[in-house]
Amino acid sequence: MKTVISLVENDNGRLRRTGLEMATKAADLAKQLGVASGAVVLGKGAEQAAEQLKKTPVDTIYAGADVPLDGFLGDPAADALEALLKQTGPALLLVPATNLGKDLAARLGVRLNAGVITEASDVSAKDGAVVVQSPKFGGSVLSSIQFKSADYQIVVCRANSFAARDEAGKGNVVTLAADGSKQYPARIEEAVAQEAGKLTVDEAGIVVSGGRGLGGPEHFDIIEALADALGGAVGASRAAVDAGWIPHAHQVGQTGKTVTPQLYIACGISGAIQHKVGMRSAGIIVAINKDGNAPIFEFCDLGVVGDLFQIGPELTKLVKERKGAA
């Protein structure tokens, strides 16, 4: 292996929250393995994103601002990464567990005949080899996985798995050239940003989720206010999503997202196994529910049996007061 490279996603020059932690991890692994490190950022705003990545300890930042990510789905990014990795030679590529990241891992895996390991909650180096920890079967089992002989190794990393560190590396910025006029088969006709700029449930360090106990879509404002005060994202149980109270992108659980925030606050969620598998790996779980027999009270760190409609706003007020005072 010659290099460890992390793919970092950017939204018009704003790094996705996981970007700094992924770049830091790439630099640390590269150091342990005695190889070079890099971070690659593609699409509009890549230059601005590259500036932000200079805070992390990576050696080289590859910026491809002309790669037409907003015109075509997946293909331009796959081509740019394939070209880069063929140029760098045998590499470990870390990608974020986003929809685009997972697609790219799969497609580069085929193109580079690479090994691919997904849902990593940790990546480390042991005796010169890469070892990946990955929860399986709804988090009931933690597997330790290694690559066999493969020139290229790809790991899809869950958000909130690594810590970002402010430590400027060499900060070399290399511009990746792209043919802006090339056409690809899957064309993006329109991008609809319903919740632009908001933290997503899978990248947030704090998630506040609402369930059936909210009783209706109008009460999600309690959840939103608390999430905003804490600087977190809004999640939901299947019941709330199926009732049409909130879009599926917010769903945590078996048929939604698997999240690993430092803090998960479940409001009016009973805690059925289908929900539990999506959030059981959270650092701390707090539950508020009026039903003292709800299963969630069996596995939360702090459970409060009471009226969510009153406790929620009170808690939001206390959080705001404390943050205001600090």
Add this chain to the structure above:
Amino acid sequence: MKIVVTVKQVPDTNAEKTFDPATKRLNRSSVENVLNPFDEYAIEEALRIKEAVGGDSTVTILTMAPQSGVDIVRKALGMGADNAVMISDPAIGGSDTMATAYLLALALKHVGYDLILSGTQSTDAINSIVPAAVAEHLGIPCLTYAKKVSVRDGSIEVQRETESGYLRVSAQLPALVSVTKSINEPRYPTLKGIMGAKKKEVKALTLADIGADAARLGDQGSKTAVDSFTTVGARAKGTVIQASDPREGAQKIMNFLIEKKLI
């Protein structure tokens, strides 16, 4: 139009799992296996597209599974799919995601397709890797995470879920689409459907039929290997308090968050 839906059997989420220490694989015989819940959305969407397009459209179910996997195939046929293809071979066991995608792509080439549908992920591994890898092998447009699909005159348009909204993406057929659970409400097999499913063709294909190289499958053909499994213990039950006074309840949560340095 020929629509093929790739499906997988997975252990029931509620089942207790055990692992064979020698092979480091799940003891699949000891748990109840079910049709991957995500695949039901793909089957439903395939049936709706078939109904909308009409003509001589067909829906074929494709799976790689041990013989016991025939139960999930029958369920899919009971929902209304026309026929099924199963690839069963001991050499397949232990294949990782990339080996699985290689095999499915070869099987799809053998079976033929205009549109391939799949679930976005399986509930056992949650990889979401196989659909995109299959599309890459086949060199066809890869339209994953679709929450809406429309097919017209050889072209397809999907709404792809993103972290902040959706993208409207268009392509020409043939194409591969993976669907999310927002797309539809899967139908239940009717009694008539279940009875009819018994008469539908379930074709068995061998590795030789599809030209698969056994060296690229199973443990030996996989580029990743599991070294160990650790069962994650149940989370310890924490403190549960009754909050008759909401202010007091909120204050207790606040104190806890401060103590845990979360705020």
